[in-house]
Amino acid sequence: MTAAWTPSLFGGGEPAPDPTVVPRRIVLDETSWVDLAPAWLAGADAWFDAIVAEAPWNQRRRRMYDPATGGSGNVMEPRLTCGWRVAEAPDPAPAVAGALTARYGVRFDRVSADYYRHGDDSVAWHGDRVRYTHEAPIVAIVSLGAPRRFGLRPVGGGPSTRLTVAGGDLLVMGGRCQHDWQHTVPKWPGAGPRVSVTFRHDDPGPRPSIA
Numbered sequence: 001m002t003a004a005w006t007p008s009l010f011g012g013g014e015p016a017p018d019p020t021v022v023p024r025r026i027v028l029d030e031t032s033w034v035d036l037a038p039a040w041l042a043g044a045d046a047w048f049d050a051i052v053a054e055a056p057w058n059q060r061r062r063r064m065y066d067p068a069t070g071g072s073g074n075v076m077e078p079r080l081t082c083g084w085r086v087a088e089a090p091d092p093a094p095a096v097a098g099a100l101t102a103r104y105g106v107r108f109d110r111v112s113a114d115y116y117r118h119g120d121d122s123v124a125w126h127g128d129r130v131r132y133t134h135e136a137p138i139v140a141i142v143s144l145g146a147p148r149r150f151g152l153r154p155v156g157g158g159p160s161t162r163l164t165v166a167g168g169d170l171l172v173m174g175g176r177c178q179h180d181w182q183h184t185v186p187k188w189p190g191a192g193p194r195v196s197v198t199f200r201h202d203d204p205g206p207r208p209s210i211a
């Protein structure tokens, strides 16, 4: 695993958080919230190009119950993924983690990336596994590339919230969001390629699959 991108990949458009952009908080319920900061990261396109070209992408399989047979089979996840410890992650992930730590007061030590190659790639409704180890995990997602929908719905039922995340936007889930809410990036016919870079804190390590 390489520790740095080829420096020339960023050219003049070095990716960096814009300190003047302040996230807007969307209160989901008494204990769950989402922060949204459009155009939080300058140079998002350069990071998109670099991470698509150089990250060690992997298409995971996961076991899934098959109602037709009553057994379970392996299905390919409809996206590519990879992950690092922040200290070993390629630039600009460590600097971005530092900016997030300064704002949110937790030590972001894991970074993972999801690559939605086209509108048929997606992530189904889920809460992140950090909910098993954290009462109130903060999960910070930087979007690169094409815009996609991002949905949130209460686990117990009720109206969902739909957001759009575009290249350079920051979306942060906090409070009991991973416990009491689920999130998704649904298929979106015709969508262009997108990468999400997700920072988690006090994270025990990589996991075979989500949910």
Ligand SMILES: O=C(O)CCC(=O)C(=O)O
Pocket: 114, 123, 128, 141, 150, 183, 185, 196, 198, 210
């Ligand atoms: O791509 C996104 O914005 C969400 C990814 C996600 O929910 C996950 O990897 O757990």
Ligand SMILES: [Fe+2]
Pocket: 126, 127, 128, 183, 210
């Ligand atoms: Fe997630």
